[in-house]
Amino acid sequence: MAIITKELALRIVKKLKAEIRTRPNRPHDLACVFEGGILIAAFGIRHGSNKNLGHDHIPDDLHVHPWEAKLLGQCPLSRDEWLTILTKKGLV
């Protein structure tokens, strides 16, 4: 099973306060994360009702390790902590 399921991906969207750009009749919607009006990350959310649909591309899109992305969706890692990780990598 995928590390990041669709269910977890939607929780990450909520946690990061991402803006969703809906794209009807296309395979993906696009989630965009802004900080201070600057786009710092974007990732696709696959269409489909299966909540276990794989979204393992998200860790790369968010520039974090898969387990960190999982923690984002599961709550222990906050948005601010994720921003700190990105800042250390020079991505914010």
Place this chain on the structure above:
Amino acid sequence: MQTHNQTELYENFRRFNAQVGHTVVWPHYCLTNAGLRDKKGAVSENWQAEVPLLLSSLTATLQARMQAVRMESIERDLLTLKGQVSLLQRGCPAVVPIDTLAPEPLEVIRPFHVTVEPYENEYRASFFDANLSAFGETRNEAIWNLKDIISATFEMFVDVSEAKLGPGPARQFRVLQEFIRKP
């Protein structure tokens, strides 16, 4: 049929073994099948004359059995190899050239390559330079989904404007601009 007593029989076997230079163990069923011994256990008088027949019969049986064992072994190895080839074919990443993003209204100005590889029970297509990837149940679907995410990301970068892109997205945009543009 004349019968031999047990001692005489073993004495004859001992002589035969001495002649051939090594010990031959004659199971009861061999002797019975070769007609050297009847069902009651009596040994025929001319059993020594029939030994070459018994030997050739044993040799033929042994050769047939060896052939069958060999064929079974080859079949088993073939099945194993087929399985391994199938795994290799499935597990081997494929490099696919992309020279169009149709039906998206974007033009590919320089063809680029993406990789497709099995991932869990799906396929993952990746354009590493732009840090973009997508999944699909088949290789084709994964490529199709990657094309969709490439065009969606590029159009979103254009909409947001370059000044509002952070370091990560800005780098992605620069890479994408090397390969695609809005006509």
